[in-house]
Amino acid sequence: MKDYEVLKEEAKQFIRYEKDKATKIATLTFDRPEAQNATTAGMRQLYADLIHKANTDDDVKVLVIRGEGEDFGSGGDLPEQADMLSESDEDVDLNWEIGINDPDVKYPPKKSYRFLHNLTDHYSKARAGCRPLQEFKKISIIEAKGYCYGWHFYQAGDADLVVSSDDALFGHPAFRYVGWGPRLWTWIEMMGLRKFEEMLFTGRPFTAEEMKECNNFVNSVVPRKDLEKETAKYAMACARTRPTDTVQAQKTFIEMYKQYRGEYLGSVMTGWLEGMLPLMQNDTFDDVQLGDNVFGEGLNNIVKNNDMNYPPEWRLSRSGRKKP
Numbered sequence: 069m070k071d072y073e074v075l076k077e078e079a080k081q082f083i084r085y086e087k088d089k090a091t092k093i094a095t096l097t098f099d100r101p102e103a104q105n106a107t108t109a110g111m112r113q114l115y116a117d118l119i120h121k122a123n124t125d126d127d128v129k130v131l132v133i134r135g136e137g138e139d140f141g142s143g144g145d146l147p148e149q150a151d152m153l154s155e156s157d158e159d160v161d162l163n164w165e166i167g168i169n170d171p172d173v174k175y176p177p178k179k180s181y182r183f184l185h186n187l188t189d190h191y192s193k194a195r196a197g198c199r200p201l202q203e204f205k206k207i208s209i210i211e212a213k214g215y216c217y218g219w220h221f222y223q224a225g226d227a228d229l230v231v232s233s234d235d236a237l238f239g240h241p242a243f244r245y246v247g248w249g250p251r252l253w254t255w256i257e258m259m260g261l262r263k264f265e266e267m268l269f270t271g272r273p274f275t276a277e278e279m280k281e282c283n284n285f286v287n288s289v290v291p292r293k294d295l296e297k298e299t300a301k302y303a304m305a306c307a308r309t310r311p312t313d314t315v316q317a318q319k320t321f322i323e324m325y326k327q328y329r330g331e332y333l334g335s336v337m338t339g340w341l342e343g344m345l346p347l348m349q350n351d352t353f354d355d356v357q358l359g360d361n362v363f364g365e366g367l368n369n370i371v372k373n374n375d376m377n378y379p380p381e382w383r384l385s386r387s388g389r390k391k392p
Contacts, residue, residue: 069171070164075110082111084136085118092129092312093303094122101137106145107219109165112197119200129312130303131204133223134211143218143241152187166190185343191250192335198250199335201226202326205319207306211299212236212276213292217384222251225258228319229306230285231299233292237273238285241371241384244271247348248341253334257326258285272382 087094096118098105107115122128135141146153151160161175165187176182194200201208201223210216210224213233218240224230240249248268256264259282267274280286290298310318375388383389 069161069169071169072110072113072164072167073169075108075164076114076117077110079108079110079114082108083114083118087122087125087127089127091304091307092127093132093307094125094128094130095132095134097134097136098141099136101135101139103142103145104139104215105135105137105141105220106143107141107197108145108148112144112219113167113195114197116195116197116200119204120194123204123206126312128206129315130207130209130307132209132211132299132303133227134299135213135220137214139214140210140212140216140224140236141218141220142215143220152184162187167195181343184345185339188250188342189336189339191342192332192339198222199226199254201228202254202323202331205316205323206312207315207319209299209302209306211295212238212286213295214386217241217273218249222249222254224285225251225254229287229302230279231288231290231295231302232276232279232286233295234276234289235292236276236279237384237386238276238279239267239271239273239384241271243268244374244384245371246342246345248338250335250338250342252338252341254331256334257329257331259283270382271384272378273384 082098082100084097084099085094096115098107098111100106100111119131122131152162152165154160157178159175159178160183163169163173163175176186190196191198194203198219199222207229208227209229209231210227211231212224213236216224216232216236216238221238221240224238242249255267259267259279263282266272274282276286276289280289288298288302372385372388375383375385376391380389380391
């Protein structure tokens with residue numbers, strides 16, 4: 069049985085958290101560039117903990133979230149979840165993923181609806197690390213660059229402001245390999261229904277400029293060399309404008325508006341939808357979806373080969389987009 073506290077401890081090598089008490093600007097940096105900053109379960113839980121602490125910390129007014137290296141992040145660490153996605157009937161204990169260490173707690177069996185839905189419903193909670201920014205009463209700024217995919221795309225949808233380099237790509241690979249992700253409701257709200265439907269049904273990533281055209285999902289797009297400077301400009305302006313008490317009142321008003329629009333309901337409903345994954349049947353024998361065949365043949369190979377079925381400008385990988 070995995071120990072989620074151990075996983076969080078291991079995750080500390082992949083997340084840096086710093087704060088400047090003078091400016092009240094904190095910076096959270098994903099530091100796993102060799103894996104395109106993909107997040108493990110421990111990283112997501114640690115991330116939720118850090119945001120929870122920053123929410124109370126009087127030394128923090130603005131939180132900047134960024135990635136080390138070329139990318140903001142490519143999403144969750146899928147190989148870590150291979151057992152969950154396996155088509156085997158053998159039961160799998162996922163208590164570590166939802167923060168339970170008690171060996172006396174039996175996780176629901178593989179063939180039950182609760183096996184998957186217990187986890188996908190957990191993703192609708194802030195403590196899971198998927199939507200903590202929705203409950204954050206300070207100002208959050210995402211610095212996006214390179215890949216902003218999957219779980220990292222959730223954070224961009226939930227943040228208050230997004231500053232992006234002009235080479236960034238936004239989207240979710242799961243739209244091609246599963247058909248949904250935990251933040252469907254929020255993406256519809258932030259991008260607009262028609263454009264989000266395009267992303268969902270084609271599975272294609274959008275450029276930073278396209279995301280700026282989607283209800284101004286992105287606030288500012290600059291060349292990569294100017295990204296840190298642009299992010300700092302936004303962070304300093306937010307830190308200087310009004311007192312933290314005022315920000316908390318503003319954010320409470322905004323959160324009430326989001327709940328009126330059904331943000332949390334949307335998270336719960338998507339968790340329900342995701343729990344239906346085992347019932348989804350392929351149309352043809354060569355349809356690609358996450359399962360034993362994907363991990364058996366190699367996730368990277370499957371993704372790259374499938375990517376070539378799409379027009380170059382609609383491919384997920386940078387290398388694939390350069391090929392004819």
